[in-house]
Amino acid sequence: MKEILAFLNELAAHNDREWFNAHKAEYQSAAARFSDFSAGLIEGIRAFDDTIGPLTPKDCTYRIYRDIRFSKDKSPYKTHMGVYINRGGKKSGYSGYYFHVGARSVGNMVAVGDICCPPDVLKILREDIQLGGGDFQKILSDVDPRLAIDETDALKRVPAPFPADSPDAPYFKLKYYCLYYAPDNRFVTSKDLTRRLVDIFQSGKPFLDYINRAVEYVHEEQKSLNNYTL
Numbered sequence: 537m538k539e540i541l542a543f544l545n546e547l548a549a550h551n552d553r554e555w556f557n558a559h560k561a562e563y564q565s566a567a568a569r570f571s572d573f574s575a576g577l578i579e580g581i582r583a584f585d586d587t588i589g590p591l592t593p594k595d596c597t598y599r600i601y602r603d604i605r606f607s608k609d610k611s612p613y614k615t616h617m618g619v620y621i622n623r624g625g626k627k628s629g630y631s632g633y634y635f636h637v638g639a640r641s642v643g644n645m646v647a648v649g650d651i652c653c654p655p656d657v658l659k660i661l662r663e664d665i666q667l668g669g670g671d672f673q674k675i676l677s678d679v680d681p682r683l684a685i686d687e688t689d690a691l692k693r694v695p696a697p698f699p700a701d702s703p704d705a706p707y708f709k710l711k712y713y714c715l716y717y718a719p720d721n722r723f724v725t726s727k728d729l730t731r732r733l734v735d736i737f738q739s740g741k742p743f744l745d746y747i748n749r750a751v752e753y754v755h756e757e758q759k760s761l762n763n764y765t766l
Contacts, residue, residue, distance in 0.1 A: 537573075537637055537725045540566045540617060548615040548639035556613060563600065567617070570637075571597065573730070574619040580734040581633055585741055587623045587748075588632070595625035615639040623748065629755070631713070631747040633737045637724050644724050646733065648683065648740035649714035649747055656757075660750040661713055662695070665704050672707060675746055680739040683715040713747050715740055 543566040547556070556563065574593040582588055596619045604610050615638060622632020631650035638644055653661070665672045676685065691709040694700040698708040717736065726732060 544615050544639040548641050551611040570617045576730050580730050581621050584738045596621050616642045644719050647716040651712040651714050656754050657750050662708050665707050675742045680736045682717040686712040686714040686716050
């Protein structure tokens with residue numbers, strides 16, 4: 537990861553096409569290293585979660601180029617490299633395991649879950665939590681202690697019709713059902729990085745299964761509706 541970090545820090549300092557084109561070989565070397573790392577991480581996760589299926593790094597990694605069409609920031613390149621390992625690949629709609637290594641201005645990230653749950657999935661998740669008798673809290677208590685639940689953009693009030701006086705009220709207000717950890721560079725440059733990530737991800741599998749149960753339910757409902765209207 538040291539070579540990747542070095543490239544990303546240089547890219548952050550010179551985020552323009554002229555510099556990037558002049559250092560294309562360095563990018564390609566860093567990207568190849570990250571792809572090899574991602575292949576190993578996919579296999580490590582598949583060892584405890586076979587639902588992800590036969591994925592390749594291409595199914596799980598992202599282009600370095602930013603979509604700047606609707607952004608005030610016109611920097612053309614991302615300053616991190618990320619891999620999202622989930623059932624069916626990054627475009628499937630299922631929640632998954634995420635890791636990125638980033639320049640100093642971005643930082644590193646480990647995450648389990650989803651920050652883009654559509655409203656119908658959010659509704660099912662809230663209903664599951666309400667009817668679960670505390671099972672969601674139990675799942676959270678058993679994850680790696682470095683993982684924290686993402687309360688970004690959480691609602692200020694419990695949405696109707698969920699009870700505001702419930703012990704699970706804080707979870708009804710969530711918009712992102714995601715656990716995250718921001719490791720330092722010592723973590724991401726460690727020789728046993730893959731094993732460390734796999735250990736963290738494995739602790740989060742019951743949480744991920746909980747989220748994907750709701751995603752699958754919604755997918756099946758939509759499939760049934762589509763079949764009915766044909």
